[in-house]
Amino acid sequence: MSLHPYSQILQNWYHIYKRDLPWRDVSDPYLIWISEIILQQTRVAQGMDYYLRFVTRFPNVLSLAKAEEQEVLKYWQGLGYYSRARNLHKAARQIAENYGGQFPHVHTDILKLSGIGIYTAAAIASFAYGQPYAVVDGNVYRVLSRVFGIDSPIDSPRGQKEFAALAAELLDSENAGTHNQAIMEFGALQCVPVNPDCGICPLKDNCVALKTASVDKLPVKERKTKIKARYFNYLFIKHENQTYLQKRESQDIWKNLYEFPLIESDRLFTVDQLIEQDEFKTLFPDTTALKISSIYYDFKHILTHRHIFARFFMIETDKTNSHYKKFGKTLIDNMDHLPISRLTELFLEKIFTR
DNA sequence: AAGTCGGGGAA
DNA sequence: TTCCCAGACTT
Known part of the structure; x- marks a missing residue:
């Protein structure tokens, strides 16, 4: 009216x-x-x-x-x-x-x-x-x-x-x-x-x-987003043209998306530091069967409220073992149908287009 | 009431 | 760098 x-x-x-x-x-x-x-x-x-x-x-x-x-x-x-x-x-x-x-x-x-x-x-x-x-x-x-x-x-x-x-x-x-x-x-x-x-x-x-x-x-906003840093050490495990993935299921960023096995810490690791981590030792008790490349891929992933520093380690192994079988095993070429974060997507683009 | 959740574009 | 975008949910 x-x-x-x-x-x-x-x-x-x-x-x-x-x-x-x-x-x-x-x-x-x-x-x-x-x-x-x-x-x-x-x-x-x-x-x-x-x-x-x-x-x-x-x-x-x-x-x-x-x-x-x-x-x-x-x-x-x-x-x-x-x-x-x-x-x-x-x-x-x-x-x-x-x-x-x-x-x-x-x-x-x-x-x-x-x-x-x-x-x-x-x-x-x-x-x-x-x-x-x-x-x-x-x-x-x-x-x-x-x-x-x-x-x-x-x-x-x-x-x-x-x-x-x-x-x-x-x-x-x-x-x-x-x-x-x-x-x-x-x-x-x-x-x-x-x-x-x-x-x-x-x-x-x-x-x-x-x-x-x-x-x-105008307009006035009173809260300012505080930016925190996180450090993701990813393990890109290769075994006969296959790799291992896990689903992020906790109440956290990228929930229900897939990614490589991850050790989050307060810093990025060197290869020497990586193999000393308890989580890594649990995954690979026998390091003699491993080939960990000294080359890794670093990304700084900028989000509104997070700066994620990510390092992808390249790990090759001849044999599978029971410790990391808990991760889903997939053909690298078959990752296409799984939802992944932009960060993981950028990493895959990088290693497959060089 | 404060914290958290993505990624990209514009200035 | 900083801000903001046809916001909602959890703690």
């Missing part, structure tokens, strides 16, 4: 400048869901190919529910935040089980699904069903904090409540989907994080931040 003037401006802008994206102007909640999960903390340019390949292989809820998690992770390989893929798969099975494979229409039901939080539930409900829920993502925080000059930290519960209330107040309830798309697209294209072109902004006469020269100070 009430259309806020700012929403009108944003929607007018949107109709002119919106990008043509494959998940836009579709009403299938499944497709919208997949796109929303892929785009969490991920740029459109990075997620585009993943989206197209994913929905080609898994075109609907049931095809995803029927798949093995391993294959779903393989389709996610390289995209990061793999809990998204695990939860996506889990939620597909929840939908198959609890809703007969039909994506739920009720907001509270959508919110219960694994991997769907406040933002994604609002996005699906408004895009697919036109329900009046306001989205608040990184774009919305930026637009609202600047236009209204709000310096409450966006990563504090207090700030999040404040922005959520404001977003709900501005929402065009009759056109919730378009309104939500408009404000996010506006944040992504016009009200960008660094050096926005405020001279051509349709809200330049209404923007508090522009008026007070604080565009570059």
Whole structure:
């Protein structure tokens, strides 16, 4: 019943400048869901190919529910935040089980699904069903904090409540989907994080931040990610053109992805240090059957909150033994179907393309 | 409330 | 380097 003037401006802008994206102007909640999960903390340019390949292989809820998690992770390989893929798969099975494979229409039901939080539930409900829920993502925080000059930290519960209330107040309830798309697209294209072109902004006469020269100070974030270093000593064991792999199963980075046997420590080892490690001795009690190359491959893998220093040792052995049989044995050429981290992928690319 | 989870692109 | 991206979950 009430259309806020700012929403009108944003929607007018949107109709002119919106990008043509494959998940836009579709009403299938499944497709919208997949796109929303892929785009969490991920740029459109990075997620585009993943989206197209994913929905080609898994075109609907049931095809995803029927798949093995391993294959779903393989389709996610390289995209990061793999809990998204695990939860996506889990939620597909929840939908198959609890809703007969039909994506739920009720907001509270959508919110219960694994991997769907406040933002994604609002996005699906408004895009697919036109329900009046306001989205608040990184774009919305930026637009609202600047236009209204709000310096409450966006990563504090207090700030999040404040922005959520404001977003709900501005929402065009009759056109919730378009309104939500408009404000996010506006944040992504016009009200960008660094050096926005405020001279051509349709809200330049209404923007508090522009008026007070604080565009570059908003939004406010109070937490800074602390970067920690980790040291991975990988064992690339070769035995008759086969190697050994393990699945990372603990609550840690790359959960349920495969990798070479690993000794994590507070440093990278030399070959001499490596063979003195208890874990290594347990694996190879008899070092006479081993050929450990003095050449190894070092990588510095940079993540948002981690610097991972990785060293891959090349170990050749003539005979197998019972100690490292606990690892899955696989033909090196057959690793292709297993989901692996970007780091392991880069190592494999390096040794097979030289 | 704080910590954790990936990877890449832009400035 | 630093920041941030259509965030969610665990502790």
